[in-house]
Amino acid sequence: MTSPALAAVLWDMDGTLVDTEPYWIAAETPLVERFGGTWTHEQALGLVGLGLEDAARIFQDAGVRMAVHEIVDSLTDEVMNSLRTQGVPFRPGARELLASLKAAGVKTALVTMSLGRMAQTVVDLIDFEAFDVVIAGDDATRPKPFPDPYLQACALLGVDPADTVAIEDSPNGARSAVASGAVVVGVPHMVSLTGTGIHAEWATLADRTVDDVIGVHAAHTAQGASR
Known part of the structure; x- marks a missing residue:
């Protein structure tokens, strides 16, 4: 059962969902x-x-x-x-977590700086309806590290950024997501996320579950409410 406080999960693509x-x-x-x-x-x-x-x-x-x-x-x-x-090399655990979020009824968005035609190529190779919204580099009013791509995704989903979790692997992406107001889980791949303001860091998405994502969001929300 999902928490109503978690409205959506927003995914970066390159380095987070797929190892491109x-x-x-x-x-x-x-x-x-x-x-x-x-x-x-x-x-x-x-x-x-x-x-x-x-x-x-x-x-x-x-x-x-x-x-x-x-x-x-x-x-x-x-x-x-x-x-x-x-081929499309999915990051460990990424496809499985994405599938479990969709099965649990959690809205999802893909937020990438790759062009739309490349993002669509990746989406088309996923064997289920993975994303409710796709914001690509040629859709964004301003690119990452500006918050615009994440804000645009939230607007299309009809959700408050504070009610979302964003998953990112890069400093530019992490700063974009943090600036949007999302709760940000960093899964560093090729570069460190130190100093980016992320709210949690996971070494990998392997074996991560919907409950883990809900837990990160709930913990950050509770922390903010206690201040």
Whole structure:
């Protein structure tokens, strides 16, 4: 039985629901090198969870002589090709937790900075109706780390952000979710979430249940009420 206080769970995609971050990083280095530049693993990690247009401007600063939309499309095409040829690698426990939330009647949203066409590719490969709402990078009024994507998802779901739990793996995404007013569970993958303001940190989603999500939300709500 779900708590009425938990209205929805909001999911990041890359690195949280699916492990596509290595696909993005693999696409970035050849792009920069094509224009005679160099691209380090540390630079790549700095882009995790960042809006694609903001990332494209960083690539321009690194010497990529392409328009912002061309960079975004090029990287997206490469990652989508990796998804087609190598498959969609779900993060441990993510698909199972998502399925259990849906079975319990909890609303869900996918909130990603990937383009809508890529988000839809991932959604289409899930063998159940996984999300009530999808907010992609080309839907957001402002990208993560601004709160807009999460606020837009909540508005479409008809829920108060304070009544939601967001699940994120990156600092930019975590800051976006925290700023929206959601209760945020961090599941760090490639980068640390220290200092992002998350309300709970789980090493993995494996074996996590609906009750665990409700418990995080209830604990934070109770903490806020006691202040």
